[in-house]
Amino acid sequence: MNHFQYRNRALCAESVAIADIAAAVGTPFYVYSNATIERHYRVLAEGLAAAGLDATICFACKANPNLAVIRTLARLGAGADVVSEGELRRALAAGVPPERIVFSGVGKSADELRFAIETGIHQINVESEPELRELSALAEAAGRTVEVAIRVNPDVDANTHAKITTGKKENKFGIEWDRVPEIYRLAQSLPGIAPVAVACHIGSQLTELGPFRAAFQRLRDLVGRLRADGIDIRRLDLGGGLGVPYDDEVPPSPAEYARVAGEILGDLGCRFLVEPGRLLVGNAGLLVSKVVRVKPGSTRTFVVVDAAMNDLMRPALYDAFHAILPVVEPPPGTPRAPADVVGPVCETGDTFARQRDLPPLAAGDLVAFATAGAYGAAMASTYNSRPLVPEVMVKEDRFAVIRPRPSHEEMIRQDRLPDWM
Numbered sequence: 001m002n003h004f005q006y007r008n009r010a011l012c013a014e015s016v017a018i019a020d021i022a023a024a025v026g027t028p029f030y031v032y033s034n035a036t037i038e039r040h041y042r043v044l045a046e047g048l049a050a051a052g053l054d055a056t057i058c059f060a061c062k063a064n065p066n067l068a069v070i071r072t073l074a075r076l077g078a079g080a081d082v083v084s085e086g087e088l089r090r091a092l093a094a095g096v097p098p099e100r101i102v103f104s105g106v107g108k109s110a111d112e113l114r115f116a117i118e119t120g121i122h123q124i125n126v127e128s129e130p131e132l133r134e135l136s137a138l139a140e141a142a143g144r145t146v147e148v149a150i151r152v153n154p155d156v157d158a159n160t161h162a163k164i165t166t167g168k169k170e171n172k173f174g175i176e177w178d179r180v181p182e183i184y185r186l187a188q189s190l191p192g193i194a195p196v197a198v199a200c201h202i203g204s205q206l207t208e209l210g211p212f213r214a215a216f217q218r219l220r221d222l223v224g225r226l227r228a229d230g231i232d233i234r235r236l237d238l239g240g241g242l243g244v245p246y247d248d249e250v251p252p253s254p255a256e257y258a259r260v261a262g263e264i265l266g267d268l269g270c271r272f273l274v275e276p277g278r279l280l281v282g283n284a285g286l287l288v289s290k291v292v293r294v295k296p297g298s299t300r301t302f303v304v305v306d307a308a309m310n311d312l313m314r315p316a317l318y319d320a321f322h323a324i325l326p327v328v329e330p331p332p333g334t335p336r337a338p339a340d341v342v343g344p345v346c347e348t349g350d351t352f353a354r355q356r357d358l359p360p361l362a363a364g365d366l367v368a369f370a371t372a373g374a375y376g377a378a379m380a381s382t383y384n385s386r387p388l389v390p391e392v393m394v395k396e397d398r399f400a401v402i403r404p405r406p407s408h409e410e411m412i413r414q415d416r417l418p419d420w421m
């Protein structure tokens with residue numbers, strides 16, 4: 001459920017017409033609905049509570065690191081899951097208290113670990129033995145003890161796109177299942193390390209409960225074994241990964257997901273962390289673009305828009321589907337015809353949709369790519385020297401630019417000509 005709908009045939013974000021934002025900001029731009037983000041957070045929080053889980057929702061900032069998005073969630077009580085010093089600083093700047101921040105990632109640098117230790121964040125999720133040893137030395141040098149989760153790789157197939165599955169043996173993430181008890185014993189013996197938690201994240205855009213069930217069952221067995229070994233596991237970090245509908249998928253509801261977690265893990269006496277990204281912000285965002293021109297061909301029609309693969313990478317990277325909504329709703333019965341929707345970038349992969357049935361579109365018309373709130377602006381680049389797309393937040397009948405479009409002059413000023421040139 002989201003708060004983008006047609007009113008008198010005009011696509012709106014909450015009470016604001018998309019066309020009015022386009023007139024003020026120019027195209028392309030991302031627009032987010034505050035009410036949708038808040039609703040997703042509440043539905044998940046209620047689901048976790050109904051399942052009897054004492055849980056903190058740590059928003060995976062990588063999905064959408066804009067300060068206004070993080071702050072929206074922080075104000076509702078969310079924490080943050082961060083994967084870099086940049087994200088950690090953003091979470092702090094947005095108002096997330098350090099005691100609600102967890103640090104994940106397979107390649108945290110010594111500087112990043114040092115900064116996390118100094119900041120006194122809640123938990124560091126360690127992904128390898130060398131990282132554990134390095135963290136111990138850094139924590140000892142800082143005179144601190146850090147609460148640590150070992151991120152385990154349960155070797156479970158998440159049954160999602162191969163590029164976003166993370167919990168199989170051959171993936172780079174987490175500690176291999178067979179080595180987990182040994183790594184906890186090591187963690188227990190190292191200074192500066194308090195191994196109080198287990199973390200697990202098996203992939204993104206999961207549309208079935210089965211893989212979660214398999215991973216939770218493995219976590220349950222593991223907690224039993226670790227406790228028998230004298231390791232006091234008090235917290236479980238279940239990662240993120242719950243999918244959202246892009247096309248005709250029907251992912252499990254947050255309540256169903258929470259119920260499964262509760263059934264399998266609820267009696268262990270643990271506190272819980274979850275790290276959802278896409279679930280909270282995915283369908284809270286649109287990428288709005290203008291048709292530059294329609295290019296007829298002998299085998300197909302190309303609708304060339306002013307957004308491109310550098311603005312929304314998901315179709316080029318994962319062949320991902322994003323619904324395309326005309327900003328002016330066509331009258332009922334308007335015939336549709338297949339077209340390829342492409343951007344201006346010099347790559348054949350700069351294609352948002354192939355042979356998509358669309359109503360008639362002409363130069364100047366606005367279209368919106370749906371479900372673009374997660375991993376949209378976050379993954380954008382300036383390829384082809386295109387300015388990063390601005391972001392706009394709508395709340396009821398107000399909107400605000402939450403990241404402006406950089407000017408060409410600002411972009412060019414970033415470069416330096418050496419004095420010998």
Ligand SMILES: Cc1ncc(COP(=O)(O)O)c(C=O)c1O
Binds near residue numbers: 060081166204279374
């Ligand atoms: C460790 C970790 N936590 C949370 C997430 C958020 O995933 P999602 O957006 O699928 O909920 C990711 C990304 O897959 C991740 O790598």
Ligand SMILES: N[C@@H](CCCC[NH3+])C(=O)O
Binds near residue numbers: 062204314374
């Ligand atoms: N970027 C991916 C998800 C990766 C999740 C990050 N661990 C996507 O757009 O679907």
